[in-house]
Amino acid sequence: MITRLNLSSNGCGRDACLALAMGLKKNHSLRSLELSKNRVGDDGLDALSGGLEGHRFLQNVELASNFVHDDGVEDLCRGLLLNNSVCRIGLADNCVGPRGVSALCSCLRTNQTVRDVDLSRNPLIGAEGAAFMGRYLEDRDCRLECLLMSQTTLCAGETDKKGVFGMA
DSSP states (O other), X not given: OOOEEEOTTXXXXXXXXXXXXXXXXXXXXXXXXXOOSSOOHHHHHHHHHHHHTTOSXXXXXXXXXXXXXXXHHHHHHHHHTTOXXXXXXXXXXXXXXXXXXXXXXXXXXXXXXXXXXXXXXXXXXXXHHHHHHHHHHHSTTOOOSEEEOTTSOSOSBTTBOHHHHHHO
């Protein structure tokens, strides 16, 4: 039984994600799905979210460098709301902005199993997205143990520190 599937750098897009979603509904052994450096995009996450719903074994979903925007994060969150096994989400090197961070924070209030989130190198997050995350981190129900947000332009300039203050 396969427990780790790494399909990184294969040009996977929406059709591959549809196939993976169907496979996840039948698979009871996969613990890690790695799709870094593909072309998943927002449409792919829309397709993949159906496979995440109710999956009881998948723990790691790696989606770095996949042209994911806020719409894609919202779709991912739709699948995570009905998932109680995923504990790590990797979204580094994408195009996630404040709306995506807001959706993720809202999702994490319901999904209590995700403990590790990587949002590094998403320069569109900025101070507004950091403020959303800061409010979530202050929430007494916050269960995150690891949050990576390097190179997300939390400080747009020397005069705008609300992003950093929101995280403190």
